[in-house]
Amino acid sequence: MAAGERIEAAEELLARIRSGVVKPMEIAGLLDGLPGAERIRAIRCLGRAEQRRLYDAVRGFAALRLADLVPPATVDLATVRHYGRNTLPLFTLFEKRFARPRGEDAAAPGRLVGFNFQTMSPLTGPGYFVARDDAAHGEVLIDYREVPTQAPSDWPLIRSNDRGLGRLVYGNMVDTLRRVSEHVTIGSAARGGKDLGSWFVLCREG
Numbered sequence: 278m279a280a281g282e283r284i285e286a287a288e289e290l291l292a293r294i295r296s297g298v299v300k301p302m303e304i305a306g307l308l309d310g311l312p313g314a315e316r317i318r319a320i321r322c323l324g325r326a327e328q329r330r331l332y333d334a335v336r337g338f339a340a341l342r343l344a345d346l347v348p349p350a351t352v353d354l355a356t357v358r359h360y361g362r363n364t365l366p367l368f369t370l371f372e373k374r375f376a377r378p379r380g381e382d383a384a385a386p387g388r389l390v391g392f393n394f395q396t397m398s399p400l401t402g403p404g405y406f407v408a409r410d411d412a413a414h415g416e417v418l419i420d421y422r423e424v425p426t427q428a429p430s431d432w433p434l435i436r437s438n439d440r441g442l443g444r445l446v447y448g449n450m451v452d453t454l455r456r457v458s459e460h461v462t463i464g465s466a467a468r469g470g471k472d473l474g475s476w477f478v479l480c481r482e483g
Contacts, residue, residue, distance in 0.1 A: 287322040294327045299334035305458035317360045325364040328476035340415030341456035349383040363477035371395035390425035402443035403433040419452035
């Protein structure tokens with residue numbers, strides 16, 4: 278895809294989210310029709326206003342399950358990268374990396390493990406979490422209050438989010454993740470059950 282076409286895809290995504298009525302099915306179709314690298318570029322153009330609007334628009338649109346984040350064909354403890362952009366003032370580009378622990382059903386795992394990969398990790402820590410289905414709402418909860426007991430060998434050392442700068446960034450935090458398309462999800466962060474007014478969008482590799 279040429280540079281002009283890349284810009285066009287991003288601009289079309291922005292226009293559809295900024296339109297009077299956000300239509301999740303049309304946005305999913307647009308994103309599903311893009312090559313993987315272009316899909317990542319497109320979602321990383323979404324700013325705070327667009328992410329907030331998209332998060333609200335896809336509520337109840339289509340169920341998200343853990344197997345959508347780490348597909349069943351993925352072997353246990355293999356890393357699946359999700360490329361993202363958040364709405365923080367700095368360090369907006371990041372990744373969430375997920376893996377399915379040993380002993381989980383590949384088609385319907387009870388949990389996934391993961392961490393945040395970003396430039397501030399040496400100071401804040403990796404931000405480990407455990408992800409679980411919220412079947413009642415068709416969403417996934419990313420819980421930083423619990424850290425994994427196993428992780429891929431090339432991941433950072435597992436550490437709690439209750440100490441150092443990590444406590445300020447990840448302590449007592451739970452993200453809610455919703456489906457946008459086959460590869461794209463959007464999330465909102467809460468601390469102590471209180472919405473933080475902070476969003477992030479992710480695109481699974483592949």
